[in-house]
Amino acid sequence: MDILENISQSLQNGEPDTVAELTGKALDDGVPVKELLHKGLLSGMEVVGERFKAHEIFLPDVLLAAKAMYAGMEVLKPLMVGEEAATSGTVVIGTVQGDLHDIGKNLVGIMLRGAGFNVVDLGKDVPPERFIEEAQRTGARVIGMSALLTTTMPVMGLVVNLARERGLLGKVKIIVGGAPLSDEYAQQIGADAYCFDGMNAVDCVKGFLGIN
Amino acid sequence: MRPTLRFLTDELINKIVDEARSLLASLGVEIHNDSVLSMLADHGARVDMEGHHAWLTDDIIDRALKTAPASFKLYDTLGNEAVNLAGYESNFTPGSTAINILDQDGKLSRRPVADDYVRYAKLMTGMHHIASQSTAMMPTDVHEKISDSYRLYLSLMFCEKPVITGTFTIEAFEIMKDLQLAVRGTAGELAAKPLTVFSACPTSPLKWSDVTSQNLVDCANWSIPVEYISMPLSGFMAPVTLVGSLIQHTAETLSGLAISQLTKPGAPVLYGGSPAVFDLRYETTPMGDVGTMMQDCAYNEIGKYLNLPTQAYIGLSDAKLLDAQAGLETSMGATLAVLAGINNISGPGMLDFESCFSLEKLVVDNEICGMTFRMAKGIEPRDDFPSQPLFEELIAEQHLLIADHTLRHLKDEVFFPGPSIDRANRSRWKEEGGRTLFKRANSEVDRIIAEYTPARLSDDVTAELTRLMETEARRHGMDKLPEVN
Numbered sequence A: 001m002d003i004l005e006n007i008s009q010s011l012q013n014g015e016p017d018t019v020a021e022l023t024g025k026a027l028d029d030g031v032p033v034k035e036l037l038h039k040g041l042l043s044g045m046e047v048v049g050e051r052f053k054a055h056e057i058f059l060p061d062v063l064l065a066a067k068a069m070y071a072g073m074e075v076l077k078p079l080m081v082g083e084e085a086a087t088s089g090t091v092v093i094g095t096v097q098g099d100l101h102d103i104g105k106n107l108v109g110i111m112l113r114g115a116g117f118n119v120v121d122l123g124k125d126v127p128p129e130r131f132i133e134e135a136q137r138t139g140a141r142v143i144g145m146s147a148l149l150t151t152t153m154p155v156m157g158l159v160v161n162l163a164r165e166r167g168l169l170g171k172v173k174i175i176v177g178g179a180p181l182s183d184e185y186a187q188q189i190g191a192d193a194y195c196f197d198g199m200n201a202v203d204c205v206k207g208f209l210g211i212n
Numbered sequence B: 001m002r003p004t005l006r007f008l009t010d011e012l013i014n015k016i017v018d019e020a021r022s023l024l025a026s027l028g029v030e031i032h033n034d035s036v037l038s039m040l041a042d043h044g045a046r047v048d049m050e051g052h053h054a055w056l057t058d059d060i061i062d063r064a065l066k067t068a069p070a071s072f073k074l075y076d077t078l079g080n081e082a083v084n085l086a087g088y089e090s091n092f093t094p095g096s097t098a099i100n101i102l103d104q105d106g107k108l109s110r111r112p113v114a115d116d117y118v119r120y121a122k123l124m125t126g127m128h129h130i131a132s133q134s135t136a137m138m139p140t141d142v143h144e145k146i147s148d149s150y151r152l153y154l155s156l157m158f159c160e161k162p163v164i165t166g167t168f169t170i171e172a173f174e175i176m177k178d179l180q181l182a183v184r185g186t187a188g189e190l191a192a193k194p195l196t197v198f199s200a201c202p203t204s205p206l207k208w209s210d211v212t213s214q215n216l217v218d219c220a221n222w223s224i225p226v227e228y229i230s231m232p233l234s235g236f237m238a239p240v241t242l243v244g245s246l247i248q249h250t251a252e253t254l255s256g257l258a259i260s261q262l263t264k265p266g267a268p269v270l271y272g273g274s275p276a277v278f279d280l281r282y283e284t285t286p287m288g289d290v291g292t293m294m295q296d297c298a299y300n301e302i303g304k305y306l307n308l309p310t311q312a313y314i315g316l317s318d319a320k321l322l323d324a325q326a327g328l329e330t331s332m333g334a335t336l337a338v339l340a341g342i343n344n345i346s347g348p349g350m351l352d353f354e355s356c357f358s359l360e361k362l363v364v365d366n367e368i369c370g371m372t373f374r375m376a377k378g379i380e381p382r383d384d385f386p387s388q389p390l391f392e393e394l395i396a397e398q399h400l401l402i403a404d405h406t407l408r409h410l411k412d413e414v415f416f417p418g419p420s421i422d423r424a425n426r427s428r429w430k431e432e433g434g435r436t437l438f439k440r441a442n443s444e445v446d447r448i449i450a451e452y453t454p455a456r457l458s459d460d461v462t463a464e465l466t467r468l469m470e471t472e473a474r475r476h477g478m479d480k481l482p483e484v485n
């Protein structure tokens, strides 16, 4: 089997040690970093995502695969420059003020990290101002907000308004999620997208950042 | 004999409880409320104020268990006894606080408004197998700061049954307590005749937020009963094994019990919960999962073992429509719950992971509840021995339709469900319109609401309730409450 295919397969099997070892070996054999990243690691992760959506594999399989991907990334990191190092982007996430439900938001964070994004998690009960400040501080490309209560959803609109005031709208994409949310509500408050689950969030963020 | 179901041996219960106690002593609980932490410290608990943490010794848990009442009753708005939370007595209450309501076309799920809530409260008066009402959904045509208290207001105005409810914030407790005082007259009367139960949720794992721990204290101080709703999500935020999740549930619930009982010894509480076996394929918290239901029944056994009345979110469904899945998950849950003797069973009417309420489903579920109650009465000998005279009569007459024996026992032995349950032969069913379950239930909803007779609270009380609610609304910039009738 081709070594890239081998790496992808081990990643899909959730084998961090093998992925790290094979990645090192491929580098020694002269495979370019970019090719290793895209055709080995990220393409393996892509298959995992598809199989999860098709319910062939479960969440733990996805997380184990993500762990394996990171093991490969660690080997590549010192050699990644410029464009490659910046393939991923930063996403600031949090549960809005007044709301303590953070399980869904945490899961979204886990999935985004698993897909290679840099996630800044502000926790729960996050005041509107904090989302904006952190997005500006970290140069985030996406802000993700969670609300599980009909009473706290309106806070999301406040964040969108603040982003508009600060001239961030358009530059930073705003995504929202949680049981009471919907496409219509997202549109109504001027958010860029509503995501119904973690995998959907990954697809959505990739779409915004022009990945795949 | 009352048929009963058990999943756990006493030996296993003992092990689970011991394990939970040792977790509370070794790992402790996170409590994000300084006054609760100080109160626990005053009672001898080791606390770390900066770290928001308390460690609960066996002694504290023992004291809490000793003072918690083994049973209590709920009384309707007129002060009549309505719900007995004791022993193996099961009572149903609708699922609580849906985000959406299933529209009358049976397909669309939309946001409820005050009018929907009033229809629900009126319908509840005709649900004879569901002893209490719950604040089942959030009306969205009032300011969000009053949407939790406003549901309680509408419930008290339109239906006499006691109310299973809860607050979303610390501040809303005040008005929700005042509404109850308006109904009962005095604090003493409210304590003597509880009108509501407040749900209070710890955050898994082993954590109490500022809001919910304060709710426990406020409720205890006013002798308002609480139900602890611990929600281990097995496989995600709790061990994947049922026993592991039960240990977590026990520890979280006992920590709540300690807060209530140390605040006010004797405060009425329900050993409750809403665990779920997390679905690792869909990222959801299914209430219709068989393991979820098994956990509910099992922690209820632990509650009984600790001599406490119990509660569970069971007898509800994750289906989106009133379909076969809704029926199977609801009736499986309701059956298990009644066999297990869960005292307050929260479920009827609910769909979609507790997100969507359906009036039509409530009507169907009311029949399920009736069936389970019949089942719980078991099989008892009546005038069955000796049997020869009855069989002589049958042979002679060729039927028992008007036999004394039949007339005497018909009502006790046979449960006749309402018209939403199809019992017609095919031709008659066709003749009567060939209607689906949803259509039949929908007619029942309309019929019961049309026949509604107003709740009998005195004019003085309803005027006071309205005054309180209007004042609260104005505080949040709402000049007028929605028109309802």
Ligand code: B12
Pocket (backbone or CB within 6 Å): A093, A098, A099, A100, A101, A102, A103, A104, A105, A107, A108, A143, A144, A145, A146, A147, A148, A149, A150, A151, A175, A176, A177, A178, A179, A180, A194, A195, A196, A197, A198, A201, B096, B097, B098, B099, B137, B138, B166, B167, B168, B169, B199, B200, B201, B202, B203, B204, B211, B212, B229, B231, B282, B283, B284, B285, B352, B353, B354, B355
């Ligand atoms: C678990 C739970 C809790 C736990 C939360 C623990 C925690 N650490 O988060 C506890 C027990 C603490 C809790 C407390 C309360 N809860 Co609660 N809770 C739930 C429950 C059962 C499941 C939520 C959950 O975790 N689901 C699993 C996760 C994985 O799914 P998810 O959250 O939907 O997230 C997914 C998607 O929505 C999406 N997503 C979510 N966020 C985001 C964000 C972004 C950026 C993106 C892209 C995607 C995304 O992706 C996620 C992954 O798939 C829901 C029921 C429901 N239908 O949602 C009620 C529910 C939300 N709670 C409810 C209530 C009422 C409360 C309380 C007020 C109860 C009380 N009286 O104490 C308190 C709230 C206190 C407060 N101020 O916040 C109501 C809300 C009703 C309403 N009309 O608003 C619900 C609907 C239950 C009910 N019917 O009563 N709750």
